[in-house]
Amino acid sequence: GAGVSQSPRYKVAKRGQDVALRCDPISGHVSLFWYQQALGQGPEFLTYFQNEAQLDKSGLPSDRFFAERPEGSVSTLKIQRTQQEDSAVYLCASSPRGGDERGESTTTDTQYFGPGTRLTVL
Amino acid sequence: AQSVTQLGSHVSVSEGALVLLRCNYSSSVPPYLFWYVQYPNQGLQLLLKYTTGATLVKGINGFEAEFKKSETSFHLTKPSAHMSDAAEYFCAVVLGGGFKTIFGAGTRLFVKA
Numbered sequence: 406g407a408g409v410s411q412s413p414r415y416k417v418a419k420r421g422q423d424v425a426l427r428c429d430p431i432s433g434h435v436s437l438f439w440y441q442q443a444l445g446q447g448p449e450f451l452t453y454f455q456n457e458a459q460l461d462k463s464g465l466p467s468d469r470f471f472a473e474r475p476e477g478s479v480s481t482l483k484i485q486r487t488q489q490e491d492s493a494v495y496l497c498a499s500s501p502r503g504g505d506e507r508g509e510s511t512t513t514d515t516q517y518f519g520p521g522t523r524l525t526v527l
Numbered sequence: 528a529q530s531v532t533q534l535g536s537h538v539s540v541s542e543g544a545l546v547l548l549r550c551n552y553s554s555s556v557p558p559y560l561f562w563y564v565q566y567p568n569q570g571l572q573l574l575l576k577y578t579t580g581a582t583l584v585k586g587i588n589g590f591e592a593e594f595k596k597s598e599t600s601f602h603l604t605k606p607s608a609h610m611s612d613a614a615e616y617f618c619a620v621v622l623g624g625g626f627k628t629i630f631g632a633g634t635r636l637f638v639k640a
Contacts, residue, residue, distance in 0.1 A: 409570070438628070447531075447617050447630030448571070461626045497569070513559055513621075514580045516628070518570035 406432075411497050417525045418487045426482045426522045430499030437480050438497040438516060439472055446497055454480060455503040487526045494521040503512035531620050533631035541639045546590075547604040548634050550618030553599060560601040561619040561628070562592055571617065577601065590613070613638045 410429045418424050420502070430437050436455055440448035441464075451470070453461040456477035469487075472479040483490055499512040534549040550560060564573040575586025582594040588611075592603045601618060612640040 422529075438626075440630075445536075445632070447632050448628075449630070453626040462580075468619070484565045498571075513576070515573045515576070516571075518572070520568070520570045 408519050409497055409499055410520050411495075411519040413522060415523050415525075417522045417527065419436065419527055420487060421487060422487050423483065424487055424524065426484075426495050426524070427453055428480045428482070428497030428499075428519060430480070430497070431476065431501075431517055433480075434499035434501055434517075435477075435503040436500040436514065436516075437474055438498045438500075439480070439482050440498065441466075442452075442494040442521070444493070451482070451495075484524075489526050492524055492526045494523050513523045531618050531629055531631035533616075533618050533634050535634055536632065537635050537637065538637060539637040540608045543607050544605055545576065546603070546608045546612065546636065548616050548618075548636065550592075550601045550603065550604040550631060552601065552618075554616065554620060554622060556622060557596070558595055558620040558622055560592075560594060561621070562590070562601070562603050563588065563617045563619060563630075565633075567614070567617045574603070574616070584603045594638075608638045610638050612636060 412427045433438045439451040449463040452472045454474040469485045471483045491494045498516040498518045530553045532551045554625045559576040563571045564574050566573050575584045577594045579586045586590045590605045615633045617633045619628050621628050
């Protein structure tokens with residue numbers, strides 16, 4: 406497809422369940438980002454991949470959150486033992502280039518966002 | 528630490544009126560600055576960005592923003608609002624050398640007929 410796709414679009418989980426959220430970036434894009442957007446807030450950075458390498462995971466809220474991009478394309482964000490505070494929209498974005506030595510390309514490239522996955526934990 | 532403040536969670540203008548959405552940032556080094564728009568049931572879309580060079584940046588759909596270092600501001604403007612501009616707008620900042628984009632809380636723009 407032409408854009409970033411995410412699945413599922415909506416997910417309802419019971420507290421304590423594990424969930425997996427999928428992101429299909431634009432083909433050939435090197436950089437991939439995950440964000441968490443709580444209701445009424447701006448997106449908050451979770452993690453960043455350059456190809457298959459996870460270069461920054463400082464935004465992951467706890468060790469229940471895990472992300473991977475094993476072949477440098479599709480990425481999965483997994484949340485174990487979901488809690489009510491995990492309820493949010495999870496956004497994925499990709500951009501064409503990776504960072505140069507100073508990370509400049511990564512930070513100046515346009516990020517293309519998917520529609521998000523709305524997770525509701527009951 | 529860098530942060531982004533958007534003044535006004537909701538802004539309402541009449542169709543044809545000036546749109547002004549305010550954004551202030553705090554950063555110890557010159558940042559890269561972005562405005563994104565989120566239409567209902569759609570993903571975030573880049574409106575415009577400032578990286579280096581000219582401080583007045585023009586974007587899509589007639590929007591523009593001016594980087595004012597002395598005021599640490601990057602306000603978004605459009606001379607004449609259209610009904611289709613109704614959406615949520617996010618200001619964002621990135622420091623060179625990092626991977627994190629820091630977003631403001633957003634401003635919802637309402638356009639009255």
